[in-house]
Amino acid sequence: MRRNLMTAFAQAQPNIALVKYWGKRDTTLNLPAAGSLSITLDALWTRTRITFDASLENDSLELNGRQDTRTLPKVSACLDILRQLAGVTCKAQVQTRNNFPTAAGLASSASGFAALVMAASTALNISPDRRFLSTVARQGSGSAARSLYGGFVLMHTGMQDDGSDAFAEPLLEANQWPLEVVVAITTHEQKSVGSGAGMERSRQTSPFHSSWISSVDADLAEATQAINMRDFEALADISEHSCLKMHADMLASRPPLMYWTAATVACIALIRDLRERDGLGVFFTVDAGPQVKAVCLPQDAAQIAAALATVPGVIDVVRSGLGEGASILAPEKAQ
Numbered sequence: 001m002r003r004n005l006m007t008a009f010a011q012a013q014p015n016i017a018l019v020k021y022w023g024k025r026d027t028t029l030n031l032p033a034a035g036s037l038s039i040t041l042d043a044l045w046t047r048t049r050i051t052f053d054a055s056l057e058n059d060s061l062e063l064n065g066r067q068d069t070r071t072l073p074k075v076s077a078c079l080d081i082l083r084q085l086a087g088v089t090c091k092a093q094v095q096t097r098n099n100f101p102t103a104a105g106l107a108s109s110a111s112g113f114a115a116l117v118m119a120a121s122t123a124l125n126i127s128p129d130r131r132f133l134s135t136v137a138r139q140g141s142g143s144a145a146r147s148l149y150g151g152f153v154l155m156h157t158g159m160q161d162d163g164s165d166a167f168a169e170p171l172l173e174a175n176q177w178p179l180e181v182v183v184a185i186t187t188h189e190q191k192s193v194g195s196g197a198g199m200e201r202s203r204q205t206s207p208f209h210s211s212w213i214s215s216v217d218a219d220l221a222e223a224t225q226a227i228n229m230r231d232f233e234a235l236a237d238i239s240e241h242s243c244l245k246m247h248a249d250m251l252a253s254r255p256p257l258m259y260w261t262a263a264t265v266a267c268i269a270l271i272r273d274l275r276e277r278d279g280l281g282v283f284f285t286v287d288a289g290p291q292v293k294a295v296c297l298p299q300d301a302a303q304i305a306a307a308l309a310t311v312p313g314v315i316d317v318v319r320s321g322l323g324e325g326a327s328i329l330a331p332e333k334a335q
């Protein structure tokens, strides 16, 4: 009997939030307590091949050549939504790889789930709109909703209990304001507390959490205006403020969430010096890990990368422009 295989390949790039997401209003559907705003990168990617096969008994997930049973339940949950839409029950084999360190504050879950839903919906031959796909990716990882789109992306909090309006949408294409990002990598190790558990800890224990959440809407408005005006200084100011406020919430959690290392702090100090002392167009942002992302004007990127590479504890420096949203790949590229 001929096996009924449905297969597709997709790629997605990680994104970096400028107005941060840290807190959920619902953990089952992964609904954010506030919106967020991000830029999608182009040099870093996740490539995912999916095959739905009626002869499989279970879903399986291979990440960078190894079985990943920890992430598998979330992958299956996203696939279930798409399977239901397609009227299909067969299980899937998912093979995925990243060209950057996984789970070290570089949002590999964002590109991972964005690539997954893109590949799966294509393999299943359904064509839901990207907005819907972003709500499916969100259920794997909140930030993944944003990686469906390129350039500057806004994630909505949404009001509905079913999460149908908690989706991402594009604000500006990458080429409409082609900023660059220099990532200072300070470790290749996985972070100690994942973002999901960390957010819940902050919600339950940080005395700052509710004021952090209620401050996000104003930050989104300010960042959106800065982007529309291409006002780099204003974007630098609001982005660093949002990042430091999120880390204040993390630090005020019990036990504290301390993602920074000495190298993180040294990179932040250097970036501030490069801007304030040397007049370069650059600002920092840091997520749930010790890596530092320097967002900069393209003409200053080489100088910033060279300076960050000299910081003790920085083991690698990666440069990236802004990139496109998730896309389908030709089969030969995915290997």
Ligand code: PMV
Residues within 6 Å of the ligand: 016, 017, 019, 020, 021, 022, 036, 107, 109, 110, 141, 142, 143, 144, 195, 196, 287, 288
């Ligand atoms: O959606 P998650 O679980 O990848 O959490 C993202 C959390 C931060 O990276 C710290 C902030 C953000 O908005 O990306």
